[in-house]
Structures are given as structure tokens and as C-alpha cells.
Amino acid sequence: MKIGLLCSAVMAAPALAGPAEDYADHCAECHGDTRLGGLGPALIPETLKRMRGPRIAEVIAEGRAATQMPAFSHELDALRIEELAGWLKTPLETSPVWGEAEIMASRTLDEDYVAVDAPVWDSDPMNITLAVETGDHHVSVLDGDTFEVLDRFETPFAVHGGPKFSPDGRYVFIMSRDGWVQKYDLWALQQVGRVRAGVNSRNIAMSHDGKWLAVANYLPNSLTILSTEDLSVGTVREVKGKDGTPSRVSAVYQAPPRESFVLALKDVPEIWEVFYGPNPPHYGFAHDWRIEGPAPNTTPFPVRKITTPDYLDDFFFDQAYEHVMGASRDGKGGQVIDLVIGHKVADLDLPGMPHLGSGITWKHGDTTVMATPHLTDGVVSVIDMDSWETVKRIKTEGPGFFMRSHENSPYVWVDVFFGENKDAMHVIDKQSLEIVETLRPAPGKTVAHVEFTKDGSHALVSVWEDDGAVIVYDAKTLEEIRRLPMRKPSGKYNVWNKITFSEGTSH
Ligand code: DHE
Numbered sequence: 030m031k032i033g034l035l036c037s038a039v040m041a042a043p044a045l046a047g048p049a050e051d052y053a054d055h056c057a058e059c060h061g062d063t064r065l066g067g068l069g070p071a072l073i074p075e076t077l078k079r080m081r082g083p084r085i086a087e088v089i090a091e092g093r094a095a096t097q098m099p100a101f102s103h104e105l106d107a108l109r110i111e112e113l114a115g116w117l118k119t120p121l122e123t124s125p126v127w128g129e130a131e132i133m134a135s136r137t138l139d140e141d142y143v144a145v146d147a148p149v150w151d152s153d154p155m156n157i158t159l160a161v162e163t164g165d166h167h168v169s170v171l172d173g174d175t176f177e178v179l180d181r182f183e184t185p186f187a188v189h190g191g192p193k194f195s196p197d198g199r200y201v202f203i204m205s206r207d208g209w210v211q212k213y214d215l216w217a218l219q220q221v222g223r224v225r226a227g228v229n230s231r232n233i234a235m236s237h238d239g240k241w242l243a244v245a246n247y248l249p250n251s252l253t254i255l256s257t258e259d260l261s262v263g264t265v266r267e268v269k270g271k272d273g274t275p276s277r278v279s280a281v282y283q284a285p286p287r288e289s290f291v292l293a294l295k296d297v298p299e300i301w302e303v304f305y306g307p308n309p310p311h312y313g314f315a316h317d318w319r320i321e322g323p324a325p326n327t328t329p330f331p332v333r334k335i336t337t338p339d340y341l342d343d344f345f346f347d348q349a350y351e352h353v354m355g356a357s358r359d360g361k362g363g364q365v366i367d368l369v370i371g372h373k374v375a376d377l378d379l380p381g382m383p384h385l386g387s388g389i390t391w392k393h394g395d396t397t398v399m400a401t402p403h404l405t406d407g408v409v410s411v412i413d414m415d416s417w418e419t420v421k422r423i424k425t426e427g428p429g430f431f432m433r434s435h436e437n438s439p440y441v442w443v444d445v446f447f448g449e450n451k452d453a454m455h456v457i458d459k460q461s462l463e464i465v466e467t468l469r470p471a472p473g474k475t476v477a478h479v480e481f482t483k484d485g486s487h488a489l490v491s492v493w494e495d496d497g498a499v500i501v502y503d504a505k506t507l508e509e510i511r512r513l514p515m516r517k518p519s520g521k522y523n524v525w526n527k528i529t530f531s532e533g534t535s536h
Contacts, residue, residue: 048116051109055101064117065125065228069098070186071207072117075229075248079206085114096165125228127208127249129262135225136260148216150179154198155525156483157215161188161203164495164516168192168203170215173482173523176501176511180218185209190232190280191522191535195257196239198524202257204233210244212260215524224260226253231278236305237285243303245278245292252278252292252303254330264330270297271334279342280386283536284350287368289333291344291353298340300353300366302333309333335371339364345385345399347414348532354412356383360405365417375417381406387431389441390414390532391459402429402443409443411462421462426450431478434459434533435526437485438504441533444477451475454490456507466507470500480521481533491518 052064052072059069070076077085089110092100101110148154156173162181166188170180185205192203200221203211208227213220227246234243241263244253254263268276276296284291288306304310309331341355341364354377356363363377363385377383381403388401397414402425409423409432430446439460445453454476456466468490470476475493481504482489488504491497499518501511526534 048109048113051105051113052116055104056113059097063125064121066207071228073229073248074118074120076187076206077118083114085117086110089114124249127225127228127246127251127265129265132224132226132253132262132265136222137224138222138259139220142214142219142221143217144214145217149218152177152179153483154216156523157198158480158482158489158521158523159192159201160489160491160499160513160515160521161192161519162516163188163519164497167516168213169499169513169515169518170218171499171513173487176513178513182213182218182220185211185223188519191520191527193233193235193242194522194524194527195235196237196528198528200257201522202233202235202242204230204244206230208244208246208248210242210255210260212257222260224255226255227251232280234281234283234290236283236290237288241305243281243283243290245281247277247295250275250277250296252281252290252301254290254303254305266303266330266332268292268294268301270294270299271336272297280344282344282346284346284368285530286350291346291368293342293344293355295340295342295358298337300335300337300341300355300368302335302368304331304333305329333371335366335368337364337366338373341366343383343385345388345401346536347399348390348397348530352414354385354388354399356385377412377417378419379403379410379412381408381428383410384430387535389432389434389534391434391441393420393460393462400432400441400443402432404428404430404447407445407448409457423457423462423464425455425464426453426467429455431520433479433481433488435481435485435504436531436533438481438488438533440465440504442479442488442490444479446475446477451477454479468502468507470509471498478520480523481526481531483523483525485533489521491515491521493517493519 060072061067064072090102152172158171158173160169187206192201208230226244229248231245242255250268252266276294279293279295282291290303292301340358342358343356345354360382363379365375367374382405383401390399400411407425407427411421427445427448427450429443432443434441441457454468455464458465471492477493478491488502490500499513
């Protein structure tokens with residue numbers, strides 16, 4: 030392939046070369062002949078739409094610092110770079126095939142990985158906290174008591190969503206937007222392997238028994254279920270609604286008591302429930318669901334399709350995993366679907382694009398409330414989870430992305446991710462529902478996403494910049510304790526809070 034590329038580079042008259050030729054000559058070797066990625070990330074609209082304005086042309090011209098992406102401004106003039114950037118945004122002519130064979134062919138298990146009998150460090154294994162550093166695609170492994178960095182390892186390009194821990198907290202699975210799933214052993218501080226489960230993926234979910242990892246894909250329209258043991262394929266499900274309409278999978282969530290994965294679908298008004306346990310429940314109302322394939326007890330992963338009155342994109346579950354709150358795709362509200370009966374039971378008054386995925390719950394008086402920020406409104410909505418009424422809209426300094434709390438903390442922390450107040454972090458009292466403090470630890474910089482330590486005594490906040498930091502706060506006094514330099518840190522994830530499904534964290 031390399032020889033062919035060199036020949037075409039020599040033979041093509043540079044002034045006449047179109048963007049497809051320029052791609053073949055300069056990009057294909059790293060990004061793949063079919064633009065699906067290789068050494069470099071996939072260059073398809075699904076991936077590139079996150080780079081706004083002239084960003085793509087800039088990266089082609091100037092390269093990317095601290096990566097293997099070189100600058101091309103000395104080889105291609107501005108017009109050709111512009112055309113190439115435009116061409117990369119055109120959809121692929123045919124949807125890529127990415128089935129079991131392709132996934133298995135992508136799998137690598139590290140030959141030098143050696144399993145250990147006990148952690149190679151002395152820290153509390155339940156208080157290990159990961160910090161994803163998107164600036165240079167690494168994860169830092171922190172001791173949650175001393176905040177010492179135990180390891181810093183490379184991840185696939187552009188990690189998105191929360192990494193998922195095995196139920197014993199020993200392994201972690203991390204997903205990139207290009208569909209790569211990485212398995213890392215926290216005890217050994219070593220990568221176990223990688224596999225590409227999709228071409229463009231959204232997030233991952235772990236079965237409650239730790240055996241399966243589900244990967245939600247936009248491209249192709251599929252759900253991949255991997256064995257957590259060796260990253261082999263359990264199944265690849267093509268996603269088509271009841272009437273045959275194909276759909277992207279917006280996200281997949283685990284529903285531990287139901288032994289199922291629950292899927293939010295982008296293009297059909299349905300919720301899917303994919304069972305992985307040996308005895309999936311029988312509901313007895315066949316008009317609303319159907320099991321695909323042979324008898325459920327002999328074939329794993331039967332699918333239940335629930336028709337919903339609206340397209341629901343982003344989910345939040347009650348602690349019992351009976352009710353799922355879904356945000357409407359048009360951002361104008363939401364609905365509550367009862368998963369047991371498979372029907373809508375309430376509407377939610379949630380204008381302004383709620384970000385339910387980062388919602389949290391806590392006890393408020395004699396009820397449980399759920400709170401969510403909104404991506405387009407400077408408010409946090411607080412909803413009573415019995416009546417599904419909005420009990421309060423807390424005005425913030427701008428739209429937020431992430432919220433967090435902990436059972437042992439009287440406060441909820443919410444960022445202001447968008448707009449001129451992106452450097453603000455609000456601290457809200459869980460009972461009065463008032464903002465009691467607004468922290469501004471790095472004026473003018475984006476300050477976002479919080480995670481607590483195991484006992485809730487400390488809160489870790491990201492300064493979301495390339496020369497950023499994770500700031501450790503005393504969660505009671507709100508005093509800054511430490512500042513750990515990091516490269517554009519995004520999410521932080523504490524083993525204990527995640528594997529115990531703490532009510533203060535996203536699941
Ligand atoms: Fe996320 C979680 C969807 C843009 C950083 N994001 C999630 C989850 C979903 C989601 C469904 C929950 C999955 C999980 O953790 O298993 N995100 C979306 C979008 O639809 C949206 C708005 C558009 C898109 O581009 O996909 C979006 N997300 C972003 C970003 O622009 C962020 C800020 C930067 C980035 O890295 O892409 C971003 N999303 C995150 C993070 C989490 C996340 C850090 C995990 C939060 C957690 O605490 O669990």
C-alpha cells in the first residue's frame with residue numbers, strides 16, 4: 030500500500046490534485062484508505078463535527094502539538110487545505126461494515142501483560158480515582174488518600190463518557206469516540222488489550238456481574254457486546270426499529286436489578302432493553318415487545334423494544350431501575366417510562382435541553398429528588414421522583430454540563446460549562462436548594478466536572494485546559510488542598526463511588 034501511495038504522489042500533478050487525491054497522498058497512510066482511522070483517528074463527519082469553524086483546516090496546516098500529526102502547510106496551499114477539510118466532512122459513500130470479523134481482527138491482547146495476585150501498590154484499592162486527560166489522551170491513576178499519581182497511561186484517541194470498572198474494582202474499560210475499547214488492569218498498572226467495537230461510538234456499560242461490556246455505536250447502527258474477559262465478541266446487534274428504520278444508538282446504560290442493558294435510540298421512538306441474564310422476564314403483552322431469535326433461555330441477549338410517544342435521547346434511572354427518565358430529542362421536555370410495564374407514566378417539565386446523563390439524586394425531606402443541569406439554560410432543575418413535578422429551578426451563571434455529590438456531603442456541585450462564566454463552579458445546599466458558594470479557582474478558564482473521594486471528604490475539580498489541573502478541595506470547608514497539573518483533564522472516576530452506584534454520581 031505504501032508503494033502505491035508513493036507512486037500516486039509522484040504521478041499526480043500537485044496543482045491539479047483534488048481533495049481525494051490529496052487525502053490518498055498525505056493522509057491515508059495514518060488515517061486509513063477508507064477514512065476510518067488507523068494510527069490516527071477516523072476522518073469522517075461523525076467524528077469531525079465536533080471541530081467547529083476552520084479548526085480542521087488549521088490542524089491540517091499546522092499539525093497537532095505533542096502528537097504525530099504533522100503540519101502540511103509547506104506541501105499544500107491554503108486552497109487545497111480548505112478543499113481537503115471540506116471533503117473530509119462529506120459522508121462516506123457506503124456505511125462501513127463493522128461486524129464480528131472486523132472487530133475480532135482489530136483486537137490486540139498485550140503480550141507483555143502479566144496478571145498479578147495483588148495490587149503492585151499500597152493504596153486503598155477502593156479509593157483509586159482516575160482522571161481522564163484529553164489534552165494528550167492519557168489517564169492518571171490517583172491514590173484517593175494521598176493524591177499521588179500511581180501511573181499515567183496512554184488511551185485511545187478522544188475518550189468519551191465514563192470509564193467502567195469491573196464490580197471488584199480491579200479492571201477498568203475505557204472507550205474512545207472512534208470505537209476503541211481499552212482494558213486496563215489497575216492492580217498491575219498495565220494495559221491488558223484493545224479492540225475496536227465500532228467505527229463511531231458513544232459510550233459503554235458493564236453488566237452487573239462484570240461479564241459483559243456493551244458498546245453503543247452511531248456507526249454502524251449497532252450495539253456490540255464484548256466479553257470483559259478477553260474482549261471477544263458476544264454479539265453484534267444491528268439496530269432497526271420495529272418498522273425496520275435503522276437507528277444510531279445514543280447511549281447504553283446498565284440496569285443491574287433487571288440484568289439488562291437499556292438503549293437510548295437516536296432515530297426511532299423506541300427504548301430497547303437487551304437482556305443478558307439466563308432468565309429474561311416475560312411480560313405477557315406481546316404488542317409492545319418481542320424477543321428476537323430463538324427461545325430466550327437458549328440464546329443470550331434477547332431484545333425488548335418499547336415504543337415511546339417521543340424520540341428520547343438521554344436517560345436517567347431511579348435507584349430501583351424501574352423508571353427511566355428520558356429527555357426529548359428536540360430538547361423541549363422529557364418523559365418517564367416505567368420499564369416494568371413498558372409505558373409512559375409521566376411527562377417532565379424540562380425545557381432547555383436537560384443533561385439527564387449527569388443527573389444525581391438525594392433525599393430531600395421525605396422524598397427523593399433528582400437534579401439535572403441544562404445544556405442551553407442557566408438553570409438546574411430539581412425534580413421530585415415520586416410526583417415527577419419540578420420542585421425548583423435553581424438559577425445559575427450559565428448552562429452547565431456536569432453535577433456531582435456524595436452521600437456524606439451536604440452539597441451538590443455543578444459547573445457552568447458554557448459562556449462567559451465558564452470559570453464558575455456552584456456549590457448548592459442539598460436541603461435549602463440554594464447556591465451557597467461559587468468557586469472561581471482559575472479565572473477565565475473552564476472549570477468543570479467534579480468527583481468525590483470514597484468517603485466524600487474531598488472533591489476533585491478539573492481546570493479543563495491544556496495546561497490545566499485537577500484541584501483537590503476539602504468538601505466540607507471548600508478550601509483548596511492541592512493542585513495537580515494535568516493536560517486538559519475532563520472526567521474523574523472514583524472506584525468505590527462507581528462500583529457501589531453512589532447516588533451522587535452518574536452510573
Ligand atoms: Fe458527553 C458522558 C453524550 C458532548 C464529556 N456524554 C456522556 C454520556 C452521554 C454523553 C450519553 C453518558 C455516558 C456514560 O458515561 O456512560 N456528550 C454526549 C452528547 O450527546 C454530547 C452533548 C454531544 C456529543 O458530541 O456527543 C456530548 N461530552 C460532550 C463533550 O463535548 C464533552 C464535554 C467533552 C468530550 O470529551 O467530548 C463530554 N461526556 C463527557 C464526560 C462524560 C460524558 C467527561 C462522563 C461524565 C461522568 O461523570 O460520568
